[in-house]
Amino acid sequence: MSVTPSPQQNHLLATLPREVVERLLPHLELVDMPLGMVLYESGDTLRHVYFPTDSIVSLLYVMESGASAEISVVGNDGVIGVALFMGGESTTSRAIVQSAGSAYRVLGKRFKEEFNRHGEMLHLMLRYSQALITQMAQTAVCNRHHSIDQQLCRWLLLSLDRLSGSQLAMTQELIANMLGVRREGVTEAAGKLHRLGVIDYSRGLITVRDRERLESLSCECYAVVKSETDRLLPCNAPHLTH
């Protein structure tokens, strides 16, 4: 579990040409990402851009009522803080650590200097942004049309892809917050998957036993997001991951 962190663990950083990384490297700061840490709140001016290595961050929208819904999820395949280079400097969502680990961060100002050189960094970030857009769009569709059972499968797969191994530390309560449903709904869905032998779990630790089955039980949304992400960011394609 305790791999020595390296910027190369983040697929975006690993994709950048050497000279770009070398310019960025002195400004990369390794930070610990404990579960529940809020990177930024809705409306906050973003100070840093984060590149997760082995952590996962959710972009979560929290409504006036307190109810929430996950908009998208970012791991070592991406970056948190696209609003910085998109020009808005803030977003209407919250970025919160969903799975503990580490990340590298850069001051927004430094990052924008590199972005504004209009080189590889710019194009890579734009492609990543499109992948993010795809994920958001698919979330919208999934929320409209699919059952909790299917959505849980999709969510587990998306999270699993961003971790090594087949375990994830996550209570049903937290998953419910992400999906924007009741905790009881997740309990039921998880129970079904357990009875089918697809997953095991106890007190916040989920182990996937039959990933193939999980994929077949998921709605099409997972596959759509995955293939589109692989298309846009070949660096994330399975055969290239480390």
Next chain:
Amino acid sequence: MSVTPSPQQNHLLATLPREVVERLLPHLELVDMPLGMVLYESGDTLRHVYFPTDSIVSLLYVMESGASAEISVVGNDGVIGVALFMGGESTTSRAIVQSAGSAYRVLGKRFKEEFNRHGEMLHLMLRYSQALITQMAQTAVCNRHHSIDQQLCRWLLLSLDRLSGSQLAMTQELIANMLGVRREGVTEAAGKLHRLGVIDYSRGLITVRDRERLESLSCECYAVVKSETDRLLPCNAPHLTH
């Protein structure tokens, strides 16, 4: 209804500095946008970028089953084809004309030349993209948590903002496709609004009688999208529109 079309009717084009517009102008082609016209299909390589003047275009996701859901809506406040400059060249959604009118279009290649000069165009497009992202995120949340009644209000308001006047030509069947719900659900919701004196309608023509009331009946999603769009693209702020 028959205003002479001018590129300035599109707020993005109207915002660009004169020299940018002058470079673009010779390549702008005025096109008719009849209801139901498909600008591109999921997976298509985009050939043009479209700037609506008085038409409205929906970005619609169509599932394997045929069910659909609107991801976002674009009018004279925006542009269709962000995937071109984001680098993906295609998207997983369909762009379809939801309200007939006109638009100016540019060949993707020409457009990218201007975008790659890294001037005003680039920054404006990125800001618009963030506004689009906000709208998608809010759609996801709204699909999860709000009733058809509320969503219909939001949808009417978003459409109305992109048209002049207080009428929109739109059957309940079409609205249902956009919202991703049954036509009967829309009939019921529209019936309620009618009984409250908020809207009138008959055979595909909706007239908003009490816009203020409509806003109060809508969920928070409309206001969030509106204020964030105004923040990101001040050119769209009410006092500046023509």
Next chain:
DNA sequence: TTTTATCTGTACGCTAGCGTACAGACAGAC
């Protein structure tokens, strides 16, 4: 070991929205 907090399981009535079916209303074509 006992206590306490957290996590998970289950139950039950309720409601929004679905699937389906059909009927009336209106506009345009013939």
Next chain:
DNA sequence: GTCTGTCTGTACGCTAGCGTACAGATAAAA
């Protein structure tokens, strides 16, 4: 005027998911 297709209204049983309540299980703390 009649016909035909489109649009809208209504009804009815069904299901997924909600709100609420509570009980058992397990880990950590005392």
